[in-house]
Amino acid sequence: MAAAAQGPCLNHISRETSDIKRLAAFYTEVFGFEQxxxxxxxxEVIWLKLGSSMLLHLIERDPTVMLPEGPWSAVASVADPKNLPRGHHVCFYVPEFDxxxxxxxxxxxxxxxxxxxxxxxxxxxxFDPDGNGLEVSSQYPVL
Incomplete structure (x- = not known):
């Protein structure tokens, strides 16, 4: 059993989606998350785990609440990742970047x-299939 954190720490990241199975397939195929x-x-919810410390919580979008989608969507087209707004992404490190x-x-x-x-x-x-911005870095995070 892992030791408990000595202060606040990240528990999970959530993404709301209208197609939960499509989004789960994307993260398992591209990054290797496991359900x-x-x-x-x-x-409907799907929990995904990457390694021993990262959890991604996929949540079925509530059709009665009109929240904006990611920065690239039918209502806010930023389809070129070169134009990804710098504050709208989650970053992953991968050891075999190329x-x-x-x-x-x-x-x-x-x-x-x-x-x-x-x-x-x-x-x-x-972008993921819902237009959420993703970054992958060759640099291991230094804390």
Whole structure:
């Protein structure tokens, strides 16, 4: 059993969607998340786990509440990942950056690649099927 955190820590990230199975398939196929047991609610949810510390909670969109979708959607088209608003993304690190980017491209997902001025960190930006911004970095997070 893992030790309890000594203060606040990230519990999970949630994404609301109108097609929960499509979004779950995207995160399992692209990043390798695995589906885990989900509690029962009066709406559909899927919990996904990546490694030992990251949980993604996918939630069926409430059709009675009109919230905006991600930055790229039918009502706010920012389809080119080069134009992804900088504050609207979740970032993942992958150890095999170049092969990961190639796999994403092979799936037909449009990407925007860039490198930081230091030349050490490469980044790729793209969207999930609901228009949520994603970044993948070649740099392991330093805390």
């Amino acid at each position: 885990i047991e989900s509690p029962k609610f009066d709406f 092969s990961f980017v190639q796999r994403v491209k092979d799936k037909g997902i449009p990407v925007h690649e860039q490198s930081q001025p230091d030349g050490k960190t490469k980044q790729v930006f793209f």
